[in-house]
Amino acid sequence: MNTIQATDQYMMNAFGRIPLVEAAGHNCTCTDENGKTYIDFGSGIGCNVLGWCNDKWVDAVCAQVKSLQHACNYYYTQPQAQLAESLAKITGFSKMFFGNSGAEANECAIKVARKYSSDRYGKNRGTIVSLVNSFHGRTLATLAATGQDVFHQYFYPFPSGHVFAKANDLDDLKSKLDGTVCGIMLEVIQGEGGVCALDKEYVQAVKEICDNEDIILIIDEVQTGCGRTGTFLAQEQFGIRANVTTLAKAIGGGLPIGICLADEKTAGVITPGTHGSTFGGNPVVCAGANAVIEQITAEGFLDSVKEKAAYLRGELEKIPEITGLTGIGMMIGMTLKTKNAHDVMVAANDAGLLVLTAKEKLRLLPPLTITKEEMDAGLAILRKVLS
Numbered sequence: 001m002n003t004i005q006a007t008d009q010y011m012m013n014a015f016g017r018i019p020l021v022e023a024a025g026h027n028c029t030c031t032d033e034n035g036k037t038y039i040d041f042g043s044g045i046g047c048n049v050l051g052w053c054n055d056k057w058v059d060a061v062c063a064q065v066k067s068l069q070h071a072c073n074y075y076y077t078q079p080q081a082q083l084a085e086s087l088a089k090i091t092g093f094s095k096m097f098f099g100n101s102g103a104e105a106n107e108c109a110i111k112v113a114r115k116y117s118s119d120r121y122g123k124n125r126g127t128i129v130s131l132v133n134s135f136h137g138r139t140l141a142t143l144a145a146t147g148q149d150v151f152h153q154y155f156y157p158f159p160s161g162h163v164f165a166k167a168n169d170l171d172d173l174k175s176k177l178d179g180t181v182c183g184i185m186l187e188v189i190q191g192e193g194g195v196c197a198l199d200k201e202y203v204q205a206v207k208e209i210c211d212n213e214d215i216i217l218i219i220d221e222v223q224t225g226c227g228r229t230g231t232f233l234a235q236e237q238f239g240i241r242a243n244v245t246t247l248a249k250a251i252g253g254g255l256p257i258g259i260c261l262a263d264e265k266t267a268g269v270i271t272p273g274t275h276g277s278t279f280g281g282n283p284v285v286c287a288g289a290n291a292v293i294e295q296i297t298a299e300g301f302l303d304s305v306k307e308k309a310a311y312l313r314g315e316l317e318k319i320p321e322i323t324g325l326t327g328i329g330m331m332i333g334m335t336l337k338t339k340n341a342h343d344v345m346v347a348a349n350d351a352g353l354l355v356l357t358a359k360e361k362l363r364l365l366p367p368l369t370i371t372k373e374e375m376d377a378g379l380a381i382l383r384k385v386l387s
């Protein structure tokens, strides 16, 4: 069987896959098994933040895999320690927990909010409020925290203690605060929900409510974090710092990782035996993440992301079929005038450009290392597909 046949025969049919076998890649250009090349405006849904097979990332991962591939978390490893120290210094968060995915990071965040509350107020204060149209993952708890009805099917019973408030509607949020709420969870830009940024004033008001009511503010930066919007965390542009923040996708540079960061208030919540992971903080994955951080935080890198985003957005605005641009920085949603976003994605793939969709929008999450030449090549294809 060839790759597509074997996958379709033996893998559960969870993804509506496009018939393209990715075989190799460098920076923002990838090659399929037939040698056809593609410009990458999707970075594997925001994971290949340094592009395909970035040299320094590959060197770091290969060096680590040759010396120590796994250690049980009862022992210490240098790459894990280095990653934790770097992230604490960059973000100002006090402590963190390493898992393997965004959903796991969000599970940890929910546990931190609930245990913080349980330690102080006892039982019956475990409700998590999240926002309508949010997306927080595919585990049962993170599905329960996801504010879209389409995800609340089939898998009953879902964990209880999850309610939803309308995004950017402070009165609706306040109406959910019935004394049982321990955490409010949000994405400052709803990614899967259609690249919709929250209002800055709303986010700041939520932060104030959380501080006043001793509610844990969880910001899910699985998609927005690690430089995607032009700052290391997107919440920096909203002028706040959450109590708990989650990272995944980009921070691994293409290897699986999920991180739950806790502030001074929540840093001591997780104690031995209350949480854990076999592979979380794996030294190879952490070595790759350290290579990501080194490059993302290098002098001028985040400024270059802002410049690239301004250029890309300026060029996209000139395309008549695109009637609106959403998101911040290199997290771009596009409203189309007449065309169907999924059809455009398929047509773009055929023409040699990898793009994404989010709800009814076309979505771009280009690698942050993309060059002007690669942007121009991708834009030329997009113009043609949208004409």
Ligand SMILES: Cc1ncc(COP(=O)(O)O)c(C=O)c1O
Residues within 6 Å of the ligand: 100, 101, 102, 103, 104, 106, 135, 136, 137, 138, 187, 191, 192, 220, 221, 222, 223, 248, 249
């Ligand atoms: C905001 C957000 N949170 C959580 C997740 C889940 O991450 P993972 O698929 O790594 O579990 C995603 C994935 O798209 C996401 O966009």
